[in-house]
Amino acid sequence: MKTYLATKNAGKLGEIRNMLAGSPIDLHTYDGYIDPVEGDDSYVANALLKARALREQLQLAGIHDAVLADDSGIELDALDGGPGVLSARYAGETTPWPQRLETMMSEVRHVPEDRRGARFICVMALITPDGREIVVEGDVRGQITTELRGTNGFGYDPIFYYPPIGKTFGEIPEAEKNELSHRGRAARALLEALAA
Ligand code: ITT
Numbered sequence: 001m002k003t004y005l006a007t008k009n010a011g012k013l014g015e016i017r018n019m020l021a022g023s024p025i026d027l028h029t030y031d032g033y034i035d036p037v038e039g040d041d042s043y044v045a046n047a048l049l050k051a052r053a054l055r056e057q058l059q060l061a062g063i064h065d066a067v068l069a070d071d072s073g074i075e076l077d078a079l080d081g082g083p084g085v086l087s088a089r090y091a092g093e094t095t096p097w098p099q100r101l102e103t104m105m106s107e108v109r110h111v112p113e114d115r116r117g118a119r120f121i122c123v124m125a126l127i128t129p130d131g132r133e134i135v136v137e138g139d140v141r142g143q144i145t146t147e148l149r150g151t152n153g154f155g156y157d158p159i160f161y162y163p164p165i166g167k168t169f170g171e172i173p174e175a176e177k178n179e180l181s182h183r184g185r186a187a188r189a190l191l192e193a194l195a196a
Contacts, residue, residue: 003126004030006054006069011154012183016070019178019187023070024194025126030058038071040085044073045133047125055127066129068190072122072182074156076104076144078111087156101148101159108144116143120160122182124190134193138185140171153177 003025007013013029020027036053038046050069058067073087083090091103108116121139128134142162150158150170158170162180169177178184 001066001128002026002028003066003068004028004033004054004058004063006033006035006050006067008033008035008072009154012070012072015174015178015181016052016068016182016187018174019184020191023191025066025191027068028065030054030063032057032061038085038088043071043073043085043121043123043137044125046085047123047135048133051125051127051133064129066126068124068126070124070186071122071184074160075119075121076107076113077117078108078115078144097155102157104144104156105146105148107160109146113143116146118142118144118160119126120156120182124186126190126194134190136186136189136193138182138189139187140180141180 002086005013005016005027017027019138034057036049038049047069050066050071055067073084075081075084082119091100119139119141121137123135123137126134142160145159145161148158149168152171152172152174158168160169162169
């Protein structure tokens with residue numbers, strides 16, 4: 001099924017491309033995609049907003065294939081679940097990543113280790129050519145580190161420590177991250193939902 005991905009995030013695109021390689025979803029991008037202004041309400045609402053926006057833009061261009069969108073975020077226990085849906089704008093929309101990561105680490109430095117917990121969450125919304133909307137999610141729990149660890153991945157990966165392997169997502173190859181991550185779990189749930 002030819003499917004266009006609604007994202008401006010190159011990190012997500014690379015991961016989703018690899019996750020869906022060899023699956024029934026034949027992934028494409030659309031250069032003309034204009035991303036909508038996201039809300040601060042829920043991942044599901046934002047994922048559907050992005051998918052519906054791309055679907056509408058494609059239809060205007062005479063393309064009637066499926067679309068897929070991902071809305072994700074990181075939730076810190078120390079911030080009572082923040083920044084959550086606002087993760088892309090945390091510490092300021094245009095703040096460079098090193099500074100954004102530093103700000104997040106400074107939030108956990110003063111809290112005991114058992115309050116440094118965090119969760120990555122990913123909601124994927126797929127709209128089939130006939131307009132059926134499928135929404136799935138995946139999450140993974142870990143801890144925020146107090147120093148940068150690793151240079152792999154993107155976004156918050158270098159400060160997201162995953163205790164079962166004793167490494168951050170910035171310290172492991174992408175294929176391993178995809179096995180463990182919120183996005184990998186959501187992608188597997190999506191393929192299961194499609195098969196059903
Ligand atoms: P879209 O074009 O897909 O909307 P975005 O970067 O705006 O891209 P989101 O609105 O979903 O994406 O915001 C999610 C934020 O969380 C964003 O800053 C990502 O970099 C970060 N993030 C999401 N998944 C991540 C992952 O697997 N590892 C590290 N950071 C991640």
